[in-house]
Amino acid sequence: MTLTESAPDDTTIVSSSTSTIVDDTSTSDTSTRKGSGVGRFVGSLGPPAITFAAIIGLWYAITYLLLEERRRFLLPPPHEVFDTGIYSFGSGEWGNNLGDSIQGTLLTGRAALVGLIIACIIGFTVAIMMSQSKYVERALYPYAVVIQVIPILALVPLIGFWWGFNFRSRVIACVLIALFPIIANTLFGLKSTEQGHHDLFTLAGASRWTRLTKLQLPAALPAIFTGLRIAAGGSVIGAIVGDFFFRRGEPGIGRLLDNYAKDLQTADLFVAVILSSILGIVFFVVIGFIANRLLRSWHESEGTAT
Amino acid sequence: MAIDVDTNERTAAPAAALSFDNISMVFPDGTHALEDVSFSCVPGTFTTVVGPSGCGKSTLLKIASGLLEESAGSVQVERDRVGYVFQDATLLPWRNVLRNVELLAELNGVSKAERKEKAMTAIETVGLAGFEGHHPKRLSGGMKMRVSLARALVRDPSVFLFDEPFGALDEITRERLNDEVQQLFADKAFAGLFITHSISEAVYMSTQVLVMSARPGRIIDRFDIPFAYPRTPDLRFTPEFAKLSGDISRSLRGGHS
Ligand SMILES: Nc1ncnc2c1ncn2[C@@H]1O[C@H](COP(=O)(O)OP(=O)(O)OP(=O)(O)O)[C@@H](O)[C@H]1O
Ligand SMILES: [Mg+2]
Numbered sequence: 284m285t286l287t288e289s290a291p292d293d294t295t296i297v298s299s300s301t302s303t304i305v306d307d308t309s310t311s312d313t314s315t316r317k318g319s320g321v322g323r324f325v326g327s328l329g330p331p332a333i334t335f336a337a338i339i340g341l342w343y344a345i346t347y348l349l350l351e352e353r354r355r356f357l358l359p360p361p362h363e364v365f366d367t368g369i370y371s372f373g374s375g376e377w378g379n380n381l382g383d384s385i386q387g388t389l390l391t392g393r394a395a396l397v398g399l400i401i402a403c404i405i406g407f408t409v410a411i412m413m414s415q416s417k418y419v420e421r422a423l424y425p426y427a428v429v430i431q432v433i434p435i436l437a438l439v440p441l442i443g444f445w446w447g448f449n450f451r452s453r454v455i456a457c458v459l460i461a462l463f464p465i466i467a468n469t470l471f472g473l474k475s476t477e478q479g480h481h482d483l484f485t486l487a488g489a490s491r492w493t494r495l496t497k498l499q500l501p502a503a504l505p506a507i508f509t510g511l512r513i514a515a516g517g518s519v520i521g522a523i524v525g526d527f528f529f530r531r532g533e534p535g536i537g538r539l540l541d542n543y544a545k546d547l548q549t550a551d552l553f554v555a556v557i558l559s560s561i562l563g564i565v566f567f568v569v570i571g572f573i574a575n576r577l578l579r580s581w582h583e584s585e586g587t588a589t
Numbered sequence: 590m591a592i593d594v595d596t597n598e599r600t601a602a603p604a605a606a607l608s609f610d611n612i613s614m615v616f617p618d619g620t621h622a623l624e625d626v627s628f629s630c631v632p633g634t635f636t637t638v639v640g641p642s643g644c645g646k647s648t649l650l651k652i653a654s655g656l657l658e659e660s661a662g663s664v665q666v667e668r669d670r671v672g673y674v675f676q677d678a679t680l681l682p683w684r685n686v687l688r689n690v691e692l693l694a695e696l697n698g699v700s701k702a703e704r705k706e707k708a709m710t711a712i713e714t715v716g717l718a719g720f721e722g723h724h725p726k727r728l729s730g731g732m733k734m735r736v737s738l739a740r741a742l743v744r745d746p747s748v749f750l751f752d753e754p755f756g757a758l759d760e761i762t763r764e765r766l767n768d769e770v771q772q773l774f775a776d777k778a779f780a781g782l783f784i785t786h787s788i789s790e791a792v793y794m795s796t797q798v799l800v801m802s803a804r805p806g807r808i809i810d811r812f813d814i815p816f817a818y819p820r821t822p823d824l825r826f827t828p829e830f831a832k833l834s835g836d837i838s839r840s841l842r843g844g845h846s
Contacts, residue, residue, distance in 0.1 A: 480681065486693070487670075487696035493696060581724045
């Protein structure tokens, strides 16, 4: 017999006199957690902070070096944007339109969130039905693709016509954009369960429902979250686009963006742009957080480091 | 408990836990995988099937467990007491060791307390006590295979099917797991049906070795392995062991031509 070069990964002593197999497995049990909380925080915020500083620097450069004085209103310097749009240390006053912009952002966020939730409910249901029957899949999938490929702008008049030019239609715009990524990714996840796992459930005589809930859905979670991330971004965009067109009722941030641009309120416009970016980021981060919580113990995509 | 099985002495044969009667298998696409296979596995015997790749060994186990239905012939087995260890550990990555081992009992509706107790016993038996809370991601290949063994053990199997379970492991881990399975076999006296590509593993583990021909797979030879249990690794260096291995190897090559 040749002794292999590979070392054993776990040490076992088999004693034939005892009824159980004795094992002094001493494989490392310590999980690797690097650095202190503060260190990690700084470590993870450092790189984006550098990027942020670079962007601000570039901004100043463009304002003062590239633009002539009379065209500077196109891109006022950052401190001026802050002073006019957010908070003036000189007068101690908040920006005139800041309150409106924040409210508009929250309203748009609400449309995006409601739209995303509705898209999830419809999307999960449809994807699960498709995964259970080839027939349903063939009947519905082409239409899911159609929803995806029709430009949302082409549907705007129709949506407004049917549901009015109000908040409800903004939500519908979100649903239309968010639906396909959820259906496609959930379906992909549900269908990519390993054959070996299916065999295991077959051996145990598991019902369809058990197979779905205990095997297919957990296995699909990583793919579901991929879909959710895409859908969340889409939903925010849908809500802002919706603001532009469905102008009845309280204005969302998209409508305010449009107004500020028309009135050449550059500082307010910038603040509105920043607020809508924050909205997108919040959606993205919240979903990332939930994904990390659910997946980090077992899936490769969510290690301890983020 | 040491079992000294000599399959030559079949006096008053006990009832078979698994028996194949004239099994043939032709897949829908026309692949003829098995042809007229008959043999049976009695509790306390360990049968190993060796044969060229693609001859239908896995197919045979799938038929035994009910994953596939034979085209002709019949199988007799107590389906819900079949332990099946696949080539891959096939652990559910989102479940920790304990919940993976509990799986089959859970699917069969065993109460929470009872299945936990069974699972803990099985985990201890395979030497993984203390690792109940670990997810498969953090286990080595050998440990995953043990979890897979424990999962099969929870069914308290009367028939234990192994489909090349240790093929992917390094030699030392493999030999260690061979000894552990042997130990389990000595303790539980199930009927073992083992598949391997390693002749040495086949001789070391078994009370009988069956040689299959290339596709369509037929049983072309049968060797009784007379060594008493418990067997120790040194057995592999004895002349008797070498002779049996040589005979089986020759038989296998004959089946190829
Ligand atoms: N579902 C299937 N449909 C059609 N042919 C199949 C199917 N499953 C297996 N086969 C064929 O049946 C034959 C036997 O397959 P099987 O997996 O039983 O071989 P094996 O002896 O286990 O091979 P190996 O030693 O490589 O694992 C092979 O030729 C294989 O291609
Ligand atoms: Mg095989």
